[in-house]
Amino acid sequence: DGGITQSPKYLFRKEGQNVTLSCEQNLNHDAMYWYRQDPGQGLRLIYYSQIVNDFQKGDIAEGYSVSREKKESFPLTVTSAQKNPTAFYLCASSSQGAGNQPQHFGDGTRLSIL
Amino acid sequence: DAKTTQPPSMDCAEGRAANLPCNHSTISGNEYVYWYRQIHSQGPQYIIHGLKNNETNEMASLIITEDRKSSTLILPHATLRDTAVYYCIVRVVYSGGSNYKLTFGKGTLLTVNP
Numbered sequence: 063d064g065g066i067t068q069s070p071k072y073l074f075r076k077e078g079q080n081v082t083l084s085c086e087q088n089l090n091h092d093a094m095y096w097y098r099q100d101p102g103q104g105l106r107l108i109y110y111s112q113i114v115n116d117f118q119k120g121d122i123a124e125g126y127s128v129s130r131e132k133k134e135s136f137p138l139t140v141t142s143a144q145k146n147p148t149a150f151y152l153c154a155s156s157s158q159g160a161g162n163q164p165q166h167f168g169d170g171t172r173l174s175i176l
Numbered sequence: 177d178a179k180t181t182q183p184p185s186m187d188c189a190e191g192r193a194a195n196l197p198c199n200h201s202t203i204s205g206n207e208y209v210y211w212y213r214q215i216h217s218q219g220p221q222y223i224i225h226g227l228k229n230n231e232t233n234e235m236a237s238l239i240i241t242e243d244r245k246s247s248t249l250i251l252p253h254a255t256l257r258d259t260a261v262y263y264c265i266v267r268v269v270y271s272g273g274s275n276y277k278l279t280f281g282k283g284t285l286l287t288v289n290p
Contacts, residue, residue, distance in 0.1 A: 068219075095277075104263075104280035105220070120277065152219050154278075162208050162227075165278055167219035 066168035068153050073173045075147065083138045083171045085153035094136035095154040095165060098122065105152060111136055140173065148175050180264045185285045194251040196284055198264030201245040208267055209240060211249045213260040254288045261285050
């Protein structure tokens with residue numbers, strides 16, 4: 063089945079550690095996105111990529127890094143510089159097409175600090 | 177992007193139609209209306225989108241008023257599995273086809289009762 067796979071579903075991080083969240087899509091979508099969701103809040107954009115080897119910062123990029131070496135993959139690294147990393151992280155993708163194509167989401171990774 | 181207003185919660189009886197309203201009185205001519213829903217601890221699920229014409233797919237219908245200042249998402253025969261938070265999003269689509277950042281508000285919690 064085509065879709066977006068995020069792993070792991072739950073992740074625990076010790077203080078000072080970097081962790082990487084995986085996002086893979088087999089929808090042949092050009093664009094990919096990372097959002098963060100805090101309890102009772104809407105989604106906030108961290109990074110997005112419209113094409114391989116290119117990405118842009120979203121609204122809350124500080125403390126995060128990404129790479130886009132393959133069309134199918136857009137991993138997110140939460141660095142030790144991110145002071146409040148506990149959140150629900152969502153990856154999305156979309157085709158470019160006419161530009162109004164919807165974004166489709168994975169099932170998220172819940173990150174907690176030990 | 178235009179701001180949207182949705183009721184915080186609604187109830188619906190199983191098997192009946194659920195009609196979820198959204199006000200977007202400041203919408204501009206190149207902004208699309210998107211609907212997503214999110215079941216607890218899952219990623220948002222795309223439902224439907226439209227510009228000015230009414231739209232229907234296998235999940236729902238979208239009715240946009242002639243002045244485009246409000247819209248209604250209709251789930252024709254609600255089931256218990258439709259209990260979720262429903263988000264109405266208005267997003268500008270640029271002519272170049274760039275596709276980024278969905279801004280999710282607090283949405284409407286729809287509870288379908290047996």
